[in-house]
Amino acid sequence: MKNRLIQLIIDKAFKYSEEPVFKLVSGRTSNYYFNCKTITLHPEGMHLVGSLIYDMIQGTSPAGIGGLTLGADPIASAVAYTSYLKGNPIEAFVIRKTAKAHGTMQWIEGNVKAGDKVVIVDDVITTGKSTIEAVTRAREANLDIIKVIAMIDRQEGGRENIEALGLTVEAVVTREEVMEIYRTIHP
DSSP states (O other): OOOHHHHHHHIIIEEEOOSSOOTTTOOOOOSSSTTHHHEEEEEEEEHHHHHHHHHHHHOEEEEEEEETTTTTHHHHHHHHHHHHHHHOOOOOEHHHHHHSSSSTTEEEEOOOTTOOOOOOOOEEEEESSHHHHHHHHHHHHOOOEEEEEEEEOOOOHHHHHHHTTOOOEEEEEEEEEEEEHHHHOOO
């Protein structure tokens, strides 16, 4: 499944240039670009991501899985759906970028509550900024973060920035793994 996911990433979500031409959220430019929504919103990609991450959290018994909208939303939904099919339901939740402006004015949507064990997910980790924002909001809601999982770790310091918060970080796929296969296809 992981090899198939890497192939889908290369086919649908990855761009590479010898010159750093891709502008990142941080403002930096990079040789690599990943658009993970083309995978997490694709039927096969959703199945692969949901299954792989579900397997990665076995033995941790989280009540919920989620992260900062928008990158985390389809990942959390895919894992929640997979968990239901496997007879071990895990709630998906969404962390807003800004608090809801009306009603209960919540930052977090879904069926998780203070004290619940949760996994924070993100589509891509570069500097870790959006993942750290999700971690901060989850901690403010007194959720117990047991693990952080990125679909792709760009291996540019983000993992280390998140681990500095005392969290375990895992990636389904690393940039290095993508490049290894990419170079066999495009020598």
